[in-house]
Amino acid sequence: MAAPDSPPTQNPGAGVAATPAPAAVEVFTRGFTAAEITEMRHDLRRHAERTGLRGDALDDFVMAVNELVTNAVRHGGGWGSLRLTLNADTLIADVSDRGAGFAGRLPVTAGPPAADVPGGRGILLARRLTDTLLISDGPEGVTVTVTRCLSAPASAPTQQ
Numbered sequence: 089m090a091a092p093d094s095p096p097t098q099n100p101g102a103g104v105a106a107t108p109a110p111a112a113v114e115v116f117t118r119g120f121t122a123a124e125i126t127e128m129r130h131d132l133r134r135h136a137e138r139t140g141l142r143g144d145a146l147d148d149f150v151m152a153v154n155e156l157v158t159n160a161v162r163h164g165g166g167w168g169s170l171r172l173t174l175n176a177d178t179l180i181a182d183v184s185d186r187g188a189g190f191a192g193r194l195p196v197t198a199g200p201p202a203a204d205v206p207g208g209r210g211i212l213l214a215r216r217l218t219d220t221l222l223i224s225d226g227p228e229g230v231t232v233t234v235t236r237c238l239s240a241p242a243s244a245p246t247q248q
Contacts, residue, residue, distance in 0.1 A: 112175035121167045140238045148217035149236045153181045155210035160185035177239045186229040
């Protein structure tokens with residue numbers, strides 16, 4: 089028996105209804121080849137805009153994904169697939185190919201290559217134009233995932 093001055097026993101979560109996390113919704117998916125990149129980019133833009141992405145954020149996201157699609161065609165066997173998913177307020181693009189992957193280490197770009205070096209800017213641009221970038225490299229190929237948050241960050245209060 090508990091002493092009268094001891095705190096009541098707490099049961100964490102008792103009386104609190106757990107709210108399930110919203111499921112991710114697939115917005116758009118399609119395969120592509122080099123001949124289909126332009127059409128795919130227009131489809132991507134239309135579907136991303138329908139999720140609520142607008143203005144510079146939309147332009148940046150589409151440019152980033154276009155760079156990844158171009159990389160998939162150029163370095164990943166000539167074709168790939170794009171999957172666009174909406175998870176709460178985050179738009180997620182997965183660009184996959186079935187190429188041989190990266191020889192050695194994954195590319196980590198601290199800065200752009202020299203101006204006279206052709207190429208080498210796609211992953212750097214995608215990283216700078218989106219909120220996150222993740223590269224998964226394995227025996228089945230490469231998947232690069234980029235995200236963009238749809239909700240605008242809260243603005244800092246103005247100083248008076």
